[in-house]
Amino acid sequence: MVNLADFQLKAMGSLIESMDDTNQEVMFKSPTGSGKTIVLTHFMYQYGQGHFNNVFVWLTPGKGELEEQSKDKMDKYIHNSSTKLLEEVMTEGFKENDACFINWEKLTKKGNNALKESEKENFQDLIINAHNNGLEFIIIVDESHQNDTVKASDIIDLFKPKKIIRTSATPSDYPNATLIEVNEEDVIAEGLIKKMIVINEDFGQSLEIDSQVGFLLDKSMNKQEELKAALKQNDSSVNPLIVVQLPNNSEVMQDEVERYLATKDITYENGLLAVWLSDKKQNLENIEGNDAKPIVIIIKQAIATGWDCPRAHILVKLRENTGETFEIQTIGRIRRMPELRHYDNDLLDSCYLYTFDEKFSEGVQLHFGNGALKGKKLFLKKEYRDFTLISEQKSILGAPKDAQQSLKTLVSYYDQQYGTSTKTTENKTRMETKGYIFSDKIIKNTFSGKIHTLTVEEFQNLDKIGMVEPLNTHTHGREYHNRVSTLGTKIGLSYEQMNTIVRRLFDKTVNYSRKILRLDTREVYAFVINNFEKLKEDFREAMASTFLQITSELPVVSEKPFYIPKEVLFTYNEKNRVQREYISNVYKGYLSSAEVRSDSEKTFEKYCNESEKVDWIYKNGDKGNEYLSIVYRDNSGTQKSFYPDYIVSKSGEVWIIETKGGFNRSGASEDIDKFSPKKFEVLKRYIDKHQLKGGFVRKDKSNNELFICMNNYNDDIQSEEWKLLDDFL
Structure with a gap:
């Protein structure tokens, strides 16, 4: 199996989760070039490993060959997968965990033998036989916008599918479908498509x-x-x-x-x-x-x-x-x-x-x-061509992506959040007190009561009924696989890596010095299944938490001189009525209509252009070795590159500035970046090391002023840490 990018793992996890929601249809929107086929083939494999009695039917558009290409890709990515084309389905029928790749035209074209009555069982009979054998169909409609027709709908209805996944870069509107969307910025960040x-x-x-x-x-x-x-x-x-x-x-x-x-x-x-x-x-x-x-x-x-x-x-x-x-x-x-x-x-x-x-x-x-x-090339003014700083770049070798750092992070999180230690019996009591379920049986909830009006309040007042069933390692083994796989996708790890973490933390048969619980294997199955939602929430919080002080090696970096690029592709909104040139910018012809820019960035650039104290300003890029970057590790130990937004000169003094979402008129934060405190520490380390100045700049919409935080990060605009920018820069 190939290693999936983080965004692909996340998309696969969302697809697995969508199988449990009430919507019959799923719309998977993924940009061209994002590896949609890789995501879907891995989804079919992982979901099939975790659930019984499923058959996947992948319907492809065009006049042929695309179904063969898709089948070949799954055979390449997933060894020993059970893939079939229509011809094999007609001779062998449908079997559990089959992935059947079928071209629409072979089913919808007039006079096609696949749907003709003959001595063999025809296609409809094969579907009926599959249903009689307890099999359920999950339909994947590739490039769904091309087959949004009555005839195509009739074909899908033949399968009586439990789920329909429609995929497209440009999907039609399906208001009742669960939308799973791959963010284009994530695909760009992985280098798969152009910026x-x-x-x-x-x-x-x-x-x-x-x-x-x-x-x-x-x-x-x-x-x-x-x-x-x-x-x-x-x-x-x-x-x-x-x-x-x-x-x-x-x-x-x-x-x-x-x-x-x-x-x-x-x-x-x-x-x-x-x-x-x-x-x-x-x-x-x-x-x-x-x-x-x-x-x-x-x-x-x-x-x-x-x-x-x-x-x-x-x-x-x-x-x-x-x-x-x-x-x-x-x-x-x-x-x-x-x-x-x-x-x-x-x-x-x-x-x-x-x-x-x-x-x-x-x-x-x-x-x-x-x-x-709209784009045009801008050239750096001569007087700034010799300006230089030190840029940190990730090691070419990088850090191997394994579960070790994630494991340490989770131990640290449970220590701080639940007060756990090496005393596993005491840990069990502490976790039980805060909502964890411990049992060697599977416990699921249903509800009982009467509803008069369809209101949230009435549903909340229903009586909760706990259903208990004995653990069956065969039946619940697949559910355990499914749950562990989903937990892994939430923090960017494969099933194998996530399973190793779960076993080390909770299974008494696996040695680990900082074990949180000592459960036997059957209890581990039940623990993961019974506490899936709580584990998912805790694991996600652990990876995003900024209060954890994880002890890890400093990132292996190479330090290289940074020079402002001599030319840049400048993009701007040509329809903006104001096309003012910002003279303070290091590039000749830099316009006020520059895009893409956040509200804080636009306000900051205008401030610098109008300020008599600012000598010059440079807008840093957000990806690539030609821009100023600072390297750090996240909570899972993965190396990350942080690209501060601006380099500014004030009376010959160099400032490094990162702009963030502002504060609304009521003072509430509009910064959606959970990692702002961590990035602030990263920036401060760099500034102190190189004897520069700088900080985070945010806009206070109650007075339309810019404020700067330079010493200790605080998300409250009323804090003394936030100073009026005009007093410093």
């Missing part, structure tokens, strides 16, 4: 052109050469690809594109041009390879579903006079990172869209919000 989409870079405010085809293709080819040169400097052989999307029914425009490219010596004959249209396919063999020869591919709107070409970097969308539906999947084709990592270079970590189609451009911005902004 941003740059639309019509350096187009200026007005244009005079002879031909949209020539102008847009020239822009894209210049960018392709720039990307190729930068990749070569990074010792990469990736050959960035331009995707030219034609409007449907546009043979004249296709001819114009091909003739113009021929003037640049990009042709089918020399292998630099490829085409993927329904009536013409050329030079497609191995085009997905990072070093493949074609540099341009011509497509239309309906490019084949499932086509993955991570080296695709640039999209040229040619305008359709009649207007065309915005297809987010097309943008998804240029968002993947070709080598599954960022290059710490804004040029290479972005993708590029060139178009005169205003509706399409607006569609991109509407869907991606701040991820699709």
Whole structure:
């Protein structure tokens, strides 16, 4: 099995939990390039290990092959998994824990043999037999937006599924479905997709052109050469690809594109041009390879579903006079990172869209919000090119991701929260007093009473009834597996790692010096099942707590000189009515309409530009080795990089500033970052070490003033720790 990224583990855990909620349907929204198939195949495996009598049916769109690709991926990721295609289902039927990959068209296409009456049992009979054998179906609808039809709905109804999981990067609205959404920022942070989409870079405010085809293709080819040169400097052989999307029914425009490219010596004959249209396919063999020869591919709107070409970097969308539906999947084709990592270079970590189609451009911005902004290149003013600080970077080797630090964290948490020690008998009493259940039987609750009106109060007044059943290691063994797996996903650990922690903490047959309880194996099963919700809450709190003083080795870091990057890709909101240049910024042409910026950041940048005390200000990046970073460990021992928001000079004195959510008019905190106190300590350590100044800056909305905290972190604006910024900076 492959190692899942933290966001993938979290998504898998949410899918497992969603199986127990009352909604029949689940909507799994995951950006293109986020490893959706990896998450779903691991979900099927883990859920099947923890539950009886399930069959998974994965329905894929398109004219074929995608179901085979998905099956092959599961066979690759999950060894010994029971995967089947439709042909095998027709000969063998459905069996427990089967993962059946079936193409929609083979079920819905008129005259298909799979649903014809014949001497064999037909498909419907196989489903009926499965139900008669006590099996239940969990349906996964891949790219669900493409098969939202009556016929597709009828097929799903055949299975009488206990759960339907619909997956898409652009899901339709299912108001009664449980929504599980992978955060795009998390996928970007893992380096799987590009940081941003740059639309019509350096187009200026007005244009005079002879031909949209020539102008847009020239822009894209210049960018392709720039990307190729930068990749070569990074010792990469990736050959960035331009995707030219034609409007449907546009043979004249296709001819114009091909003739113009021929003037640049990009042709089918020399292998630099490829085409993927329904009536013409050329030079497609191995085009997905990072070093493949074609540099341009011509497509239309309906490019084949499932086509993955991570080296695709640039999209040229040619305008359709009649207007065309915005297809987010097309943008998804240029968002993947070709080598599954960022290059710490804004040029290479972005993708590029060139178009005169205003509706399409607006569609991109509407869907991606701040991820699709106007961009232009800014250059560092000469007087700041020699400025330097020390930047900390994580060790290339890093720290092996194991359960040791998480184990120490949990011991420390239980010591502080429950007063536990090495006296396990006393620990049991302390934990029981605070709500933990101890029994060698499985205890579950139901309710009894009368409801007159559907109000929360009436439900709360129902009588709780405890149901007790003997522990069955066969039946409850799967439930234990399921619970431990879910606990692991909450703190970024695999089932195996989480099971090791549980055994060391609670199982008397496993040696560990700081054991909290000494239960026999049957009692451990019951303890985890009976206390699942409480364990989940405590484990999550332990990893997020900032009051724990975990003793661990200092992070292994390398210290390198930090210089302000000489050029930067600057993104801004071109529709903002105020486009004021901030003269105090280290970059020439830096605008007040800079995005993405929080309210506190916007207020702080405006403050610095208007302050006579500030010499200059630099907005630090939030990912990448080219920016100023400070390394620390979180409670699980994982190395993290903290990127402070700003470097500011005041009368030659260097300040490092981190801005956070402010305080509302009532004084309540709007900072949603649980780790602010920990990050404050990290920043203070760095400032003290290098004899600098700085702190956290937050906005008080009751008076619209900025305040700074420099010594001891406090989340109360009334605290003396918060000083008026104007008195110091």
